Amino acid sequence: MKNYIKFLPFLAMGFLSCEPELDNPIDEADFYTAGEADFSNYVALGNSLTAGYADGALYITGQENSYPNIMAQQFAKVQVTNDFTQPLMADNAGGLLLGGTQILSNRRVLAVGANGNPSPQIYSGMLPTTDITNVLSGPFNNLGVPGAKSYHLGFQGYGNIAGVPLGTANPYFVRFASAPQATVIEDALAQNPTFFSLWIGNNDVLGYATNGGAGVDQTGNLDPGTYGANDITDPNVFASVYSSMVTALITNGADGVLMNIPDVTTIPYFTTIPNNALVLDTETAANLTGFFQAVAGIFAQGAIRDGASPQQAQALAAQYAISFSAGPNRFLIDVPVSQMNPLGFRQMTEEELLVLTINQQALTQGYGSVVLTPEVMQVLGLLQQGGQPTPEQAQLVLNAVSGIDDKDALDNEEIENIAVATAAYNATIKGLAQEKGLAFVDIRALINQLANGGIAFDAGTINATFVTGGAFSLDGVHATPRGYAAIANAILESINTTYGSTVPKVNIGNYGTVTLSNDVQ
Template sequence: MNTKYIWLLLILIGFSSCNEPEDILKGTNAEPEVIVEPPALSSGTADFSNYVALGASFTAGFTDSALFKAAQENSFPNILAQQFSKAGGGIFSQPLMNDNIGGIAVGGAQIPGASTGPRLVFGGAGPVPLSSVIGPVTSTTDLLVNNPTGPFNNMGVPGAKSFHLLFDGYGNIANLGVSANPYFIRMASSPTATMLGDAMAQNPTFFTLSEIGGNDVLGYATSGGDGSNLITPSAGPPGIGFDSTFQFLISTLTSGGAKGVVTNVPYITDLPHFTTVPNNALVLDASTAAQLTGFFQAVAGIFTQVLIAQMVPPAQAQALASQYAIPFNEGSNRWIIDVPVTPSNPLGFRQMTEDELLVLTIDQDALAKGYGSVALTNEVLQVLGLLQAGGTPTPQQGALVIAAVNGIDDGDALDRDELTEIKNATDAYNTTIEALANANENVALVDLNTILQDAKINGILFDDFTLQTNLVTGGAVGLDGIHLTSRGYAYMANKFLEAIDTNFGSNFVASGNVAKAGDYPTNYHPTLQ
């Protein structure tokens, strides 16, 4: 029996050894695996031998409310330069900070400001200053001690507006605190240098001009449109108006035959800095809601009496004061905000509407009051008692009630008119940018506006990750709610490579020479210093 089975096994082995692999595959209906080798990388008509990146905070690699070394190394221009180096690109120099703390000091003293201090980190529940986790810190990047020596291929200057690229005092330390930028001070070739001039002095063969116009509306938005930081007008000569400034930048950068990529401006109010804090987060129980409703009815009644005392006809006084009889309900309610005093709103406050926004940096003390920033002072309670007893408040008592209404400051909110101003300016900038890009065969365009909207609405797929704009958890936007994470900048770099392939005949994407999502973090640990 054993001999019989041995012979059967040998016969089977013989049959199988006579079959080719293709025969076996045909018998199982399986197709042989086809391995397609990607094409060799080609630069197309672009010359990457001297790449210069000109722009603001996105170009610099700014993230988590700071500029620091690790973030700069993951800036989108540096990511691009790594791919360009495979297609004839040369050395890419950056003005690296001295540490991973972030921010800038002068003579050992930290420069105050939201963009010049140490970075934010994740504190378990949300973004917190680095110092709250590891203790007091001071930046070791000091304007008086250790400025690097240029020239620099990365000419990204956090905070720069369009006209700053042409301003010849922007890097003069004598103007610090007035009209100079500390980030450009440490990299400018001279006190009278301009950003564009230092870029052109390098004779770039390829350039990127990223998100010029973003800061021209961002400063207005982050200040709540309070008038302290105005939107750059579209009209005006170069160095003043956006349109002519951008046209001058493009014509200068391409004057020597260089090709490049520009971006349009995203709707910045889609960023989590403006969408994270809900404007209906005033949660009330039934008793407090009734108390506030009564309070504002009293405000309306008192204001009516004040107007009548000022000889305003009663019907007109009642109509004007009725807007202040704001009803509140048990559950979620919208905040009260300060607005400009106008003839139709003489008290300068009202309840927010559904589409209005609060900034991420809103005063937490105001939110902690628990009832819409309305202070029910003893004086107000006395007036309410007088009303309940059938008495009539004096104008002075009415003024006390009005003073007690402390709405959310104008700088903490964007109302309907301010949102319209931001959108109109952004649309005007983008019309100019797209027209100039379409008119110049040496310029490609990346539509950052659509990319940001896609990330906000549906999320965008990047390798095995989905990037969204939610603060902390979304993966696309850093802890300051405005600037991208390193993974977000890597995705941005890939969109630049796609535009370069489409417009200049290269094949970075087809050849597999692109950034990989897993190589770039979405946050940096507090111990990174």
């Protein structure tokens, strides 16, 4: 008996090694299936959205919450996968240095001002430390390059540091290109991916859009070498480079997923500042109406003086007799001077949009309507008494009109240009997905849903409202971690449907929204 006792502890140790085991643990090989897909070597191609860019910058925690990284972590629950590598920045300040000189600014954070109101501000809690002269050695599974357009992914020299000051190279790609002349697509193919995602084309319209359409719609121009940074890419150029990339990626039998391009006019960058934020009281409305009657009168007189018939003059002048009412009124925008609009301004239409970066302080001081100086008031008084202003005084009145600059607004024609190009790109993307049997994700529908009601999660809803909506980061264009998680879920759903896989989604409630910090200047 005594002899048995001394074995008791060993018997017990045998029990102890028995950790609690579930009947169907998810880490067992066959709990989830990859279906017909093989996620063992996943490579993501795209732009800033793929890189995990947010708050106007690229930084580590944003990259960790990039949709490809979120997806890769879920893939790893389904099968044995390679580590998903990303060209991580050096810090969470964002911003880039070139030889010690800052070339791109830090991220934004939500800071509370002296007035108690939170607003996005540039984070200044630490200096940026990511210098693009410090080239990382890859390969990297996440090949998202902030700023890249469709044709950039195959552009030699896009990662050549010598081209950065010239605007021909991309500082982000410089950091991790395998060689200065390597292309993004080459660096993807060199990894022989078993699975890829491609989300490119946003910047082919976005640069044009965020700059208020100041660039050129290059539809019809098939040479992207002649395009400026803020131009719209010709849809045929897009179709050509896009299909050649997809073809190259699937040549070795890889499966993949293609994402389309959202309607950029639904993102907070364009929906936050309403075009009718000119809120007037009754007296000011009346004054402004009076002012524009004066403008119309002065214009008519001038036109008659210049030889127009009174009917012609009145007909043209009528467009300037804009009337304002108490409450919200739409702003005025500058338009090109033309025969039909010789003064070159008009009131905005309901559909037209203002950009997030517009100087809101200026809007409260007459930008978008009239800057009423004492001198102008003097002339108006003179007119009211039936006096005749001098030509200089008349010009003073006309000059007081302060329409919104082209770069701060998207007018109807620009919106139409964007819509036409986006629709063409999306037709290409969907067509290719169908043709090649790839998974397809309608991100456009997803973003529309964010803008119209939102997407529900276990503790509420995320929507496209700036700052508080939870989906968009503080730059009004890119997603928050929670927004990227929602995107990852949509992509996973499409992959599962297409390939018969059962990759689990993520709980988007576990992903954060905007970052709070008062470390700002």
